[in-house]
Amino acid sequence: MSKHFTLPYEGGLIEKDLPAGILHTYEKIWTHVYSESRPASYAIADFIVDSINAHKDGLFRLGITTGTTPKSLYNELARRYAAGKVSFKNVEVVSIDEYYPSSQGDAQSRNHRIHEALLDKVDILKENIHLPDGSVPKEQLSDYCIRFDAMARNLDLLVMGIGEQGQVGFNEAGSNEKTRTRVVRLSYGSRKRQASNFNGDIAATPDKAITMGISTMLSAKRIILMAWGEDKAAAVKAIAEGPVTTDCPASLLQLHDHISFYVDETAASLLTRSVAPWLVGPCDWTPKFIRKAVVWLCEVTGKPILKLTEKDYLNNNLSELLEKAGPFDKINIEVFNDLQHTITGWPGGKPNADDSTRPVKATPFPKTVLIFSPHPDDDVISMGGTFIRLVSQGHDVHVAYETSGNVAVHDDVVLQHMDCAYQLGFSDMFDTVKKWVDSKVPGEPEPRELLDMKGAIRRSEARGAVRSFGLNDNTNAHFLNLPFYESGGIKKNPRTQADVDIIKKLMNELKPHMIFMAGDLADPHGTHRVCTEAALDALEQLKEEGAAWTKDTHVWLYRGAWMEWELGRVDMAVPLSPDEVVKKRHAIFRHLSQKDIVPFPGEDPREFWQRAEERTSNTARLYDQLGMAEYQAIEVFLKLY
Numbered sequence: 001m002s003k004h005f006t007l008p009y010e011g012g013l014i015e016k017d018l019p020a021g022i023l024h025t026y027e028k029i030w031t032h033v034y035s036e037s038r039p040a041s042y043a044i045a046d047f048i049v050d051s052i053n054a055h056k057d058g059l060f061r062l063g064i065t066t067g068t069t070p071k072s073l074y075n076e077l078a079r080r081y082a083a084g085k086v087s088f089k090n091v092e093v094v095s096i097d098e099y100y101p102s103s104q105g106d107a108q109s110r111n112h113r114i115h116e117a118l119l120d121k122v123d124i125l126k127e128n129i130h131l132p133d134g135s136v137p138k139e140q141l142s143d144y145c146i147r148f149d150a151m152a153r154n155l156d157l158l159v160m161g162i163g164e165q166g167q168v169g170f171n172e173a174g175s176n177e178k179t180r181t182r183v184v185r186l187s188y189g190s191r192k193r194q195a196s197n198f199n200g201d202i203a204a205t206p207d208k209a210i211t212m213g214i215s216t217m218l219s220a221k222r223i224i225l226m227a228w229g230e231d232k233a234a235a236v237k238a239i240a241e242g243p244v245t246t247d248c249p250a251s252l253l254q255l256h257d258h259i260s261f262y263v264d265e266t267a268a269s270l271l272t273r274s275v276a277p278w279l280v281g282p283c284d285w286t287p288k289f290i291r292k293a294v295v296w297l298c299e300v301t302g303k304p305i306l307k308l309t310e311k312d313y314l315n316n317n318l319s320e321l322l323e324k325a326g327p328f329d330k331i332n333i334e335v336f337n338d339l340q341h342t343i344t345g346w347p348g349g350k351p352n353a354d355d356s357t358r359p360v361k362a363t364p365f366p367k368t369v370l371i372f373s374p375h376p377d378d379d380v381i382s383m384g385g386t387f388i389r390l391v392s393q394g395h396d397v398h399v400a401y402e403t404s405g406n407v408a409v410h411d412d413v414v415l416q417h418m419d420c421a422y423q424l425g426f427s428d429m430f431d432t433v434k435k436w437v438d439s440k441v442p443g444e445p446e447p448r449e450l451l452d453m454k455g456a457i458r459r460s461e462a463r464g465a466v467r468s469f470g471l472n473d474n475t476n477a478h479f480l481n482l483p484f485y486e487s488g489g490i491k492k493n494p495r496t497q498a499d500v501d502i503i504k505k506l507m508n509e510l511k512p513h514m515i516f517m518a519g520d521l522a523d524p525h526g527t528h529r530v531c532t533e534a535a536l537d538a539l540e541q542l543k544e545e546g547a548a549w550t551k552d553t554h555v556w557l558y559r560g561a562w563m564e565w566e567l568g569r570v571d572m573a574v575p576l577s578p579d580e581v582v583k584k585r586h587a588i589f590r591h592l593s594q595k596d597i598v599p600f601p602g603e604d605p606r607e608f609w610q611r612a613e614e615r616t617s618n619t620a621r622l623y624d625q626l627g628m629a630e631y632q633a634i635e636v637f638l639k640l641y
Helices: 037-054 071-082 110-117 138-152 188-198 214-218 230-241 249-255 287-301 310-315 319-325 328-340 378-392 411-423 430-438 448-467 497-510 527-544 548-552 578-589 608-625
Strands: 031-034 060-064 091-095 097-100 157-161 182-185 208-211 223-227 259-264 368-373 396-401 477-479 514-518 554-558 572-576 633-639
Touching (some): 037 060, 037 157, 037 259, 097 110, 138 182, 138 208, 223 230, 223 249, 230 259, 287 319, 310 319, 310 328, 319 328, 368 378, 368 497, 378 448, 378 514, 378 554, 378 572, 378 608, 378 633, 396 448, 411 430, 411 448, 430 448, 497 527, 514 527, 527 548, 527 554, 572 608, 578 608, 608 633
Parallel strands (some): 060 091, 223 259, 368 396, 514 554
Antiparallel strands (some): 097 208, 554 633
């Protein structure tokens, strides 16, 4: 189970032997970028363990928080404790926030989760654990916060994740550097984000919280921030490179003299050293990296590729590129042709055509194509137009829905289906289902009978969507129901070989020539990443086992539900006509349980069809601005191998 999804290397800043002062030129908080969250967590664990072991006088005072960000860090700390590399007997832990009201016994409370994630796995003494108490009576709350704040000051080390809008703890926009531990009222947006811990029920989500203030955080001797994933990229840039502003509370931590930021590559994707590394230092100029630089230069100058001049390159710190690959007009033509050749109306290859510059080979034709869809609607949201095109061009297209998506169906939708069945003369299940709904406990798994109904609703929607453009939903739609997802709640089970074996079985049956997988890592709950890693594991294991068909199989990655591929990375661009955009939209509409109210939308409140159309039309606009033909919309893909 070792395969962890990372994007292929495509050139960039040469960091070896680059002085730290140059590497962090644009950063007000020095940021350490790792390939993904696990090695970053190991590095943070190294620092924590070394700090604890080196501490001699009294208790080592460690500030921590809960959530998804520190999960891999806590796993590593627990592992090192079990291996005898560190003891927590002389560690005092202070947590930074808690829902109010709540009790430690509540499964969704921050206290319960931090015990479950770390404290119950190490030898820390009970009297050395200080967690905000969400059960304090209202009339005592102000005095309690004052006492907690005094205790929480001057920590030896404070380790925290950050929110998508630059929150730390429950300090939201408007929090200033003078704030102390206090009760805050959670905004509707905050409650909507936190509702994922309460089975998506915003009504069950507390409207207040206790949080350590910015002033309290700044009193710590050392601070470490961490962030993983594309959904944190904008916040990482604002915190590390932006101005100090109460609009982004974590930016106030720039005022601290001993602070570090640990991020993965996707969270770092908007930093200057990622967006325009040539502004920082010497670069490795691969063909795709050259394309990235030229596309950036077009955006900066407002010019199409073939109108760029030598002066444009020189004025924008791209003299090294001219030295390595120039002259400028040669670079312009090569990049223009390179980008032009990504565009194809034949995503499965055009039969009987010269394929020397096409992204997909002409043979074999037709191809067996396998599209993996983490949830039952990711296929049509992210690559619906290409899906439709592959079917209409005669390929043997199969779609594998990796999870049931059951927890994303509102209870009211199930009741409406039951009422419809009764009105049509079928058995009356409404009252029975209503009892299941009423028996739900916030933070606990939903009744299995209710989850099964929700899964059936999503299967019927997926079948209807692919039927709408001619796919045989009985033979070519596969519902894998991977076990890791079936926890009954938002928190999923660990991925195991059982998940991989299900995927391997389908792959071996189909022997696909093309496989499409989700590369959209901004999925708020990580399902996309888990599904993609399981599929990559399956393919790698089949290769190791000698499956001959894998030698001729290529993997393509799509995005679109949350973010889109930058043009510098694109290997295939499939233009869509206005009619195809409408057909794709109608396929998305078949997922009625996800329409109008998106259960887990992340930071974008729009429906998925609106997001998808905005992104594909924007991609078409970018191609047009670079000097390519004008299209209604374009779906883009990255070739993994």
